[in-house]
Amino acid sequence: MTYADPRDANYIASANQPHAxxxxxxxxxxxxQLERRGIKIDDITRAVANFKVAIPSWGVGTGGTRFGRxxxxxxxxxxxxxxxxxxxxxxLTGATPxxxxxxxxxRTDDYNGLREHGAALGLGFDAMNSNTFQDQxxxxxxxxxxSLTHTDAAVRAQAVxxxxxCIKAGALLGSRALTVWIGDGANFPGQTHLGRxxxxxxxxxxTIYKALPGDWRMFIEHKMYEPAFYATVIQDWGSSLMAxxxxxxxxxxxxxxxxxxxxxxxxxxVARLVHAQRLGGFHFNDSxxxxxxxxxxxxxxxxxxxxxxxxxxxELAKAPNFQPAHMLDQSHNVTDPVESLMTSAIxxxxxxxxxxxxxxxxxxxxxxxxxVLMAxxxxKRGFTTDVSPILAQARVTRGAAIDPVGAYRSxxxxxxxxxxxxxxxxxxxxxx
Ligand code: LRH
Ligand code: MN
Numbered sequence: 063m064t065y066a067d068p069r070d071a072n073y074i075a076s077a078n079q080p081h082a083x084x085x086x087x088x089x090x091x092x093x094x095q096l097e098r099r100g101i102k103i104d105d106i107t108r109a110v111a112n113f114k115v116a117i118p119s120w121g122v123g124t125g126g127t128r129f130g131r132x133x134x135x136x137x138x139x140x141x142x143x144x145x146x147x148x149x150x151x152x153x154l155t156g157a158t159p160x161x162x163x164x165x166x167x168x169r170t171d172d173y174n175g176l177r178e179h180g181a182a183l184g185l186g187f188d189a190m191n192s193n194t195f196q197d198q199x200x201x202x203x204x205x206x207x208x209s210l211t212h213t214d215a216a217v218r219a220q221a222v223x224x225x226x227x228c229i230k231a232g233a234l235l236g237s238r239a240l241t242v243w244i245g246d247g248a249n250f251p252g253q254t255h256l257g258r259x260x261x262x263x264x265x266x267x268x269t270i271y272k273a274l275p276g277d278w279r280m281f282i283e284h285k286m287y288e289p290a291f292y293a294t295v296i297q298d299w300g301s302s303l304m305a306x307x308x309x310x311x312x313x314x315x316x317x318x319x320x321x322x323x324x325x326x327x328x329x330x331x332v333a334r335l336v337h338a339q340r341l342g343g344f345h346f347n348d349s350x351x352x353x354x355x356x357x358x359x360x361x362x363x364x365x366x367x368x369x370x371x372x373x374x375x376x377e378l379a380k381a382p383n384f385q386p387a388h389m390l391d392q393s394h395n396v397t398d399p400v401e402s403l404m405t406s407a408i409x410x411x412x413x414x415x416x417x418x419x420x421x422x423x424x425x426x427x428x429x430x431x432x433x434v435l436m437a438x439x440x441x442k443r444g445f446t447t448d449v450s451p452i453l454a455q456a457r458v459t460r461g462a463a464i465d466p467v468g469a470y471r472s473x474x475x476x477x478x479x480x481x482x483x484x485x486x487x488x489x490x491x492x493x494x
Pocket of ligand 1: 120191243283285318345353391
């Protein structure tokens with residue numbers, strides 16, 4: 063198989079050529095359809111082209127579960143190769159200019175070099191992610207019974223120090239946020255004092271908060287369960303919001319879609335966090351049962367649309383303190399991670415475009431008049447409109463591919479990586 067660099071502008075232009083006329087006629091047809099609804103298609107395309115989502119560095123390698131991991135070929139072996147794959151995703155979608163790193167998985171002793179490597183690839187760095195849910199080789203104190211909320215102050219101090227290291231590394235990279243997710247909790251009723259554990263969390267995060275540079279934000283990520291299976295210290299948005307409001311104006315709540323019980327109304331949580339001016343951002347993915355970390359929009363696209371509907375309402379209302387950081391957080395166990403991350407970024411743009419074309423004036427009228435059916439139908443019409451031409455046109459305006467997966471596959475990039483990245487992949491269990 064011949065190899066072509068899928069990031070090369072000429073390669074992308076030639077890959078787009080066979081799709082150009084179909085896109086042009088589909089775009090014109092959709093434009094006329096939306097015109098009849100009083101919507102200018104180019105306005106939507108511009109907004110979609112400006113929509114950005116960060117790639118999780120841990121998502122470009124094949125993920126796994128506790129039962130096993132089946133690595134693909136040509137996997138990135140270090141953070142520099144992870145960035146290379148991220149640049150392919152960005153060049154072919156035009157939607158993912160930043161990467162969210164996870165320490166120590168992405169630790170390097172040359173963060174300035176990493177920053178330059180990223181810049182050369184056209185990439186920046188989004189929120190840093192700390193990790194006190196695993197013990198590292200040679201780590202003095204274990205996180206088996208918790209980290210920021212451990213009963214032993216020395217363990218808490220070790221966890222706090224790690225988070226401050228993440229801030230220091232992030233500052234060298236140009237990141238301006240730290241995401242703190244901890245697995246701390248209990249497997250048995252009685253194992254922990256539910257109130258004091260939360261107080262220890264507030265004490266530890268207050269120290270981390272003090273270390274935040276002036277223009278940084280701290281994202282508190284709640285999760286209902288796993289690895290703790292009875293009680294998790296930051297179990298829900300309520301605990302997260304209480305912590306953010308206690309810590310200070312730089313603390314915000316991060317919503318990982320997979321961190322809720324099935325059927326929880328996540329768009330309602332988003333509406334409340336917007337109201338509280340504490341919506342920091344998202345870890346987008348999809349799930350059917352637990353924290354499945356499946357591709358965004360692959361299981362519940364209507365739910366994703368309803369989340370973006372709340373974001374568009376907030377945007378239109380010019381909600382104060384509203385700058386949500388969008389990130390993907392997925393585990394790609396059976397697909398090529400580059401393909402999954404490209405299609406997932408595009409599914410977020412789809413939900414955003416669908417929310418943008420909702421006829422808000424008519425919807426408002428039906429709501430005020432309690433014309434329930436027409437209100438529901440008017441909202442749903444955004445979701446049932448095929449906005450694919452807008453998404454493809456937005457990519458073209460960014461010099462990206464009309465058919466990213468097609469362009470990626472015909473480039474032979476993965477096969478080339480298999481050649482360039484020899485070496486046995488570890489088979490163990492676990493998400494990375
Ligand atoms: C926890 C989580 C968190 C990351 C980890 C990789 O489930 O969502 O955001 O640190 O996955
Ligand atoms: Mn997450």
